[in-house]
Amino acid sequence: MSAADFPEQLKALDATLRNIENVLDVDKLRRDRAVLEEQASAPDLWDDQARAQEVNSRLSYLTGEIHRMEKLRQRIDDAELLLEMAQDADDEGSIAEVGDELVSLTKAVEEMEVRTLLSGEYDSREAVVAIRAGAGGVDAADFAEMLMRMYLRWAERHGYPTEVYETSYAEEAGLKSATFAVKVPYAYGTLSVESGTHRLVRISPFDNQGRRQTSFAGVEVMPVVEQTDHIDIPDNELRVDVYRSSGPGGQSVNTTDSAVRLTHIPTGIVVTCQNEKSQLQNKASAMRVLQARLLERKRQEEEAKMAGLKQDTTGSWGDQMRSYVLHPYQMVKDLRTEQETGNPSSVFDGELDEFIEAGIRWRKQTQIAAG
Template sequence: MAVVTPADYAEELKSLDAVLRNIENVLDLDRLHKDKADLEEQASAPDLWNDQARAQEVNTRLAYVAGEISRLEKLRTRLDDAGLLLEMAQDAGDDDSIAEVGAELVGLRKSVEEMEVRTLLSGEYDSREAVVAIRAGAGGVDAADFAEMLLRMYLRWAERHGYPTEVYDTSYAEEAGLKSATFAVKAPYAFGTLSVESGTHRLVRISPFDNQGRRQTSFAGVEVMPVVAQTDHIDIPENEVRVDVYRSSGPGGQSVNTTDSAVRLTHIPTGIVVTCQNEKSQLQNKASAMRVLQARLLERKRQEEQAKMEGLKQDTTGSWGDQMRSYVLHPYQMVKDLRTEQETGNPSAVFDGEIDSFIEAGIKWRKQTELGDA
């Protein structure tokens, strides 16, 4: 086994410094500071909250920009401090401090790699917030339970990162789990980040719902859509949308509302159906459902444009894509992405929201695929 020397540490610090400088240039740290000052000025305007949607947009954007600046500056400070500590330790012959630099380099390497992935999010809609839809597939009650596990996984992931979420709709299955769920991740670049999660997910385990203890394979589909911005041209004439109202219900059909507040929108030209029942008022549910419908139509438009550019005919009416990740709980423990080969032997951590390594690998894989197709 090769012995790692202080010179090796110095070389790695130099390499990480070059990568971080490139990240700072690509993310344009000076522009981020200017954006932060502009957004702080907007946020301090006395009439900002007269338009609540605008106010939330400004504050969400400000929180994101401030977070990006903080992450970059903290990373720069850590890297500079490690370099200074290494110099002082070498001068003093302090082996303990040299070892401390080696330990810090492990974390620095991971943090720089995570920031580097951000520079790959350059698609037209990557900077948008995201709407995520999860739907149980083949596998009966196990598939419904799997859909609920995936919903929790993504909500926990967002929580770990401090990203606000809003659940628009949860349609419960009769015995356990969910038939479907739709929620929003209200953070800049949520679409670009989570879009690599779109596709069919597969779970293999001993079914807790099978009294004979047999192994069961079940599937769930994940669809990620960009939130519609004011600059998008997604016009939906009223005569193209059928609105149905009904009573919200919870697990097992138990009524959670005594009025017909749940809303179902059907887009007649495409057949797209959207439901929302998690708000207390019919008007709130209708507004949320319309946002989801607009996001679905925007994603449909995006896929059609992409297919046209690639000269390919794609099914954009509800295809969940190819199978992309397997979660195996029996006869061994492993989660593996079938596109990137990224894997882990700790499914419990993954279902608790630790999916960054899969997302980062997916973003890199997508970029390499795009470059290969160019």
């Protein structure tokens, strides 16, 4: 892109950002923020801790989104002014600086544009993420733990709060399964493209002959249930088992029957939670996860019905969607979008945005193509 193209490029970015502001309705976001600020300042807010956390989480999210858009708007305005001044003064250094800023601005606007593609019924919800080791023995359990850390690091990088509900440790290393929540609006719409089977190829650190091992882990992403969802679970459809927690934890976690296993009898869905000290807390967390699973099952059934398809929603992890290769070369590649990188360590450290954004765009294109 030559300097002569800079004015048109800035004009295009300005138009794209205006469209994003219209789709996301920034004025409404500001009004919603004002209402939440008033609620957050109420003296009795913390009488209901769950409600207080919900208000503060939503307020923090809206403030961050508004700030991101206002900052982008300011950067575009500043770039336009700098370009005009640089051209008047024939300042090649400043013109080159505008070119660098245009590259950065284009990426930032594209990232914000992805949010406009999250228009599904549950996309604005928080998310519950479940990870389960698949084929591959101890390597698969280790891979499941790597994936859990990857998603938690991704959330941490963005400042998104998380809550771990369950971690079931494998005997030798890694995790048999884990469940956690990402407590920020649009977490479900954003992370739902991560659902499916993930594949790892590497020299096994658990094989004393140093052989290459292929292992698998499943990721399931579910929307958090809200009061309007009407996910009713009659007592006679639910079996509750309590048992002693295992794995790392404080003394009271490991020496009392605080862990809870819920079995939904009609579907056979089983949910466990053992990370809290209290049996009541674990049961409440397990119930939230079970309701999320049932809501996601309902969503899949409705989607399949509308598409005239039959699909197994009882326990399928979906098709293989991403490969992480550490040997004989280094690469992470998404098999749906063709998005790839030669730096697996950065991906495992939570640098997932390019894969997630490509997945969201791919999903939208697939939906449009399907009519």
